[in-house]
Amino acid sequence: MKTNIRKATISDSAFILDMIRDLAIYEKAEDQVKISLDQLKEDGFGDQPLYDSIILELEGRAVGMALYYNRYSTWKGKSLYLEDLYVLPEFRGHGLGLKTMKYLANIAVETNCYRFEWQVLDWNVPSIEFYKKLGTDLDGEWINCRLEGSAIKDLALK
Amino acid sequence: MKTNIRKATISDSAFILDMIRDLAIYEKAEDQVKISLDQLKEDGFGDQPLYDSIILELEGRAVGMALYYNRYSTWKGKSLYLEDLYVLPEFRGHGLGLKTMKYLANIAVETNCYRFEWQVLDWNVPSIEFYKKLGTDLDGEWINCRLEGSAIKDLALK
Numbered sequence: 001m002k003t004n005i006r007k008a009t010i011s012d013s014a015f016i017l018d019m020i021r022d023l024a025i026y027e028k029a030e031d032q033v034k035i036s037l038d039q040l041k042e043d044g045f046g047d048q049p050l051y052d053s054i055i056l057e058l059e060g061r062a063v064g065m066a067l068y069y070n071r072y073s074t075w076k077g078k079s080l081y082l083e084d085l086y087v088l089p090e091f092r093g094h095g096l097g098l099k100t101m102k103y104l105a106n107i108a109v110e111t112n113c114y115r116f117e118w119q120v121l122d123w124n125v126p127s128i129e130f131y132k133k134l135g136t137d138l139d140g141e142w143i144n145c146r147l148e149g150s151a152i153k154d155l156a157l158k
Numbered sequence: 159m160k161t162n163i164r165k166a167t168i169s170d171s172a173f174i175l176d177m178i179r180d181l182a183i184y185e186k187a188e189d190q191v192k193i194s195l196d197q198l199k200e201d202g203f204g205d206q207p208l209y210d211s212i213i214l215e216l217e218g219r220a221v222g223m224a225l226y227y228n229r230y231s232t233w234k235g236k237s238l239y240l241e242d243l244y245v246l247p248e249f250r251g252h253g254l255g256l257k258t259m260k261y262l263a264n265i266a267v268e269t270n271c272y273r274f275e276w277q278v279l280d281w282n283v284p285s286i287e288f289y290k291k292l293g294t295d296l297d298g299e300w301i302n303c304r305l306e307g308s309a310i311k312d313l314a315l316k
Contacts, residue, residue, distance in 0.1 A: 020232045032233045034272075039235055050230045069230050072209045074178045074242050075190045076306065077197055084232050098316075105305065105314035114192075116310045119300040128301070134313050136303045142277040143286070143298045147263065148234065151293050152274045156263035158256075158292075 001059055001094050005103050008053040008065065010045040013037055016053055019065045023086040027121060054103065056087060056096045063091035066100050068107075073115055080108040082118035101134055119144075159217055159252050163261050166211035166223065168203040171195055174211055177223045181244040185279060212261065214245060214254045221249035224258050226265075231273055238266040240276035259292055277302075 008016060017037055024033045043050045044067075056064035064087035071081040082104060087096050108116040120127050122140060131138065147155060166174060175195055182191045201208045202225075214222035222245035229239040240262060245254050266274040278285050280298060289296065305313060 024233065029233070034233060035231075035235055040232075043230065043235060050228065050236055067230075067232055070208065071229065071239070072201065072225075072227050072241060073193075074198075074225055075182065075187070075192060077193055077201060078208055081229070083230060102313055102316055105310045108310050109314050113310070114307060116305045116313075118303050120303055122299055122301050131303050134305070134316075135309050136305055137309075138301050138303055140298075140301045141280055142300075142302050143280050143296050144300050145276050145278055145289050146295045146297070147266075147274045147293060148295070149272060151295075152263050152266050152271070155260055155274075155292050156267050158260055 003094055003096050003099055004057040004060070005096075005099060006055050006057065008044070008055050010041055012053070012055055012062070012065075013041045013044070015055070015062055016040065016044075016065050016067070019086045019088075020067075020084065022088070023084055026086075051083065054100070056100060058091050058094055058096065063088045064096055064100075066104065068104060070111075070113070071117070076114040078111070078113045079115035079117055080104060080111070080113040082116070085118070097130060098134075161252055161254050161257055162215040162218070163212050163254075163257060164215065166202070166213050168199055170211070170213055170220070170223075171199045171202070173213070173220055174198065174202075174223050174225070177244045177246075178225075178242065180246070181242055184244075209241065212258070214258060216249050216252055216254065221246045222254055222258075224262065226262060228269075228271070229275070234272040236269070236271045237273035237275055238262060238269070238271040240274070243276070255288060256292075 024030045051067050051069045053067045055062050067084040068082045071079040073079050182188045209225050209227045211225045213220050225242040226240045229237040231237050
């Protein structure tokens, strides 16, 4: 079956939000998705885009998406960070995951990123095995730390 | 003793690089620092800045730094990410760490970031305890995945 990857446009926003919700369900965090369609549009396709996104197609139909942006390493410089990669379960097994990782590796090379990085949940064994096959270095020594919403304000006013 | 925080300028770059190297030694990864002074200058103070940085002062002397940039959460929107926070060991204990976290929390609020986040090494108990006191949510369920340098090119050409 024919696979294709293309840059997302603002008219893909509703589809991207659907994919974000589906991925959150898989990650057992559906209630965490607070973003609105309008905000997603503004953040991705407004005057100061905060992310880039691509649409993954199978036989011309949108069946997945990836969302990424630049980060910075004080050890290595500019980095490409993959925030989300999702393919609808019924359309897996056609190589779209690998094709997307290769596509993003090419963008990283073209835009002078020394690092291409992402995170995986420690219980997501199929993804971990997939990433290992790509030569990925996995490091579980780091803990994510977060303050959100009112907790940030509490600290700001402390 | 009088503490102060100010925005870094390009003339602080050499000091920032010193702090990056010191922090890498603490993280047992000194050999990982590959960035040059020129690259750090260009990336932070050039036409398209990839990070922001602040200088932490004690009695008017630079004794630490923090480096941060925006990220994006598909659940919550714009995020402020703290990449590095470092105070020279001999100048700790004067509240510069807390002052910096409050300063950044204020920036997060002012710039409409719903999330303020960073990572900590799982063996760095003093920092973990400090972050817990700030109300931080710690999540060790995620594994960092990375491809660097030639490994990205290998995937791009796969």
